[in-house]
Amino acid sequence: MSAAKLRQQIAFIVLGAITLFVIVPILLTIFYVIKNGIGAISWEFITQPPRNGMRQGGIFPAIVGTILLVIGTMLFSLPLGVLAAIYLVEYARDNFFTRLVKLSVVNLSGIPSIVYGLFGFTMFVLFLRLGTSILAGSLTLAIMSLPVVITATKEALESVPLSFREISLSLGATKWQTVRHCVLPYAVPGILTGTVLSLGRAAGETAPILFTVAAFYLPRLPRSVFDQVMALPYHLYVISTQVPNMPLKLSFATAFVLIALVFLMNLASIILRAHYRKKKIW
């Protein structure tokens, strides 16, 4: 074996080992959560409210709360983010101002989530008098996920070939008709991926909902968007640290449900993306 070939072999093995190392923590985490939590998963656990100081019963209100928060977040961040990205990519001229906006969007995603939580608390809960409510929590989470939605949409729009726009404009279509019919449809898969990723993160965040929506213990379901709710990540924090004599398997079971929820969302996006990719033929 020549020296060059040997070096290639070594590089191959090293790179492969490092790649393997990336999967190990993920697999271990999931395995650990399932192993410790699966025993507590039952029909009762996912359909009943907690009882006896949360040491018994289920986590149904927290599941509902998290789902409502994800939906609320999507309702705000998807239209806002997509429209803002359309403006930035298709309409805004390239000048100092738009470059500043783009830079801010990128940097917004680097702000710690607890800062968003504080902002949401002062802005939505206190200043806009929404109280600790689903509405305030969704808005806070939406602001947190906005940069990811905008960045993903921006990249998806930019990856649509320029020629599609030229064709449409050259036929006398207006700018909006062009965006609507010849650009957006081909950007949908990218937009979906970005949105679902950001929603997955929103579903798992504790800090932004801490002061804006999450209830410590609220065994009934919310009646309006101005109600508080329990949410899975906060519930997990509460039962893991705030309640004495809590069976450990309940914590892991809650974590398992949270992971499963995020996984289901990702699965939905993968299916949708595969559906749209079949149409991608250029």
Next chain:
Amino acid sequence: MVAEAIIRTIDLSCSFGSLTVLKKVSLEIYKNEIFGIIGPANSGKTTFLRALNRLNYLNTSYRQSGEIFLGEQNTRTLSDNILRKKIGIIFALPQVLPVSIYKNVAYGPKVHGFKGKDTLNQIVETALKRAYLWDEVKDRLDEPAVRLSGGQQQRLCIARTLAVEPQVILYDEPCSGLDPISTAKVEDTMQQLKENYTQILVTNNTKQAARVSERCGFFLMGDLVEIGQTPAIFTKPRDKRTDDYISGRFG
């Protein structure tokens, strides 16, 4: 018979940033003729073409001065989408949308407000027939347009342009990506369209200009060097630079 000018440019100058690409070009293009534009690369041919339907403005650094008339109308008074409906363009490489053959053709009429299956079917059929593509695709209108051959795709682009009923059709080196047989078909189509449309053909291929066009303009470094009847340009050019280019001494 005095030919009627359908496009008239007066001192048309174009620049991208600090780079002047076209210098004070004034010329007339007559109704129903095929006007050829020849010249080496970077002579401003494509810029001239794309100035006519304002596609140059997609580049934000683009600036333009001078006047362009469509018939009697100064094109400054027309909005972008109305102007582009009247002056269609065929791009260098066949550019089809990744949708069906039918939808490619129906897209233009749709954005201009045509509705109803029957109306659209009629428009699509007429356009495809005029582009001499109908017989080849009538049984597979719902297939993706990208499955057509290069020459068929280019004729589909012509049909797509015809579907919005333009007065003028611009061709930007329409055969640069095509084999000789497909090229011949596209050229045939152009000849057939002469009856109803004015066509402007930018080409790198002087032989193609000689075959297809009736009058010709020779562009060099942003100047319109010479304009005249195609046979005259090719047999006894007045300017030495034209002669040099045509006889292959440069370009």
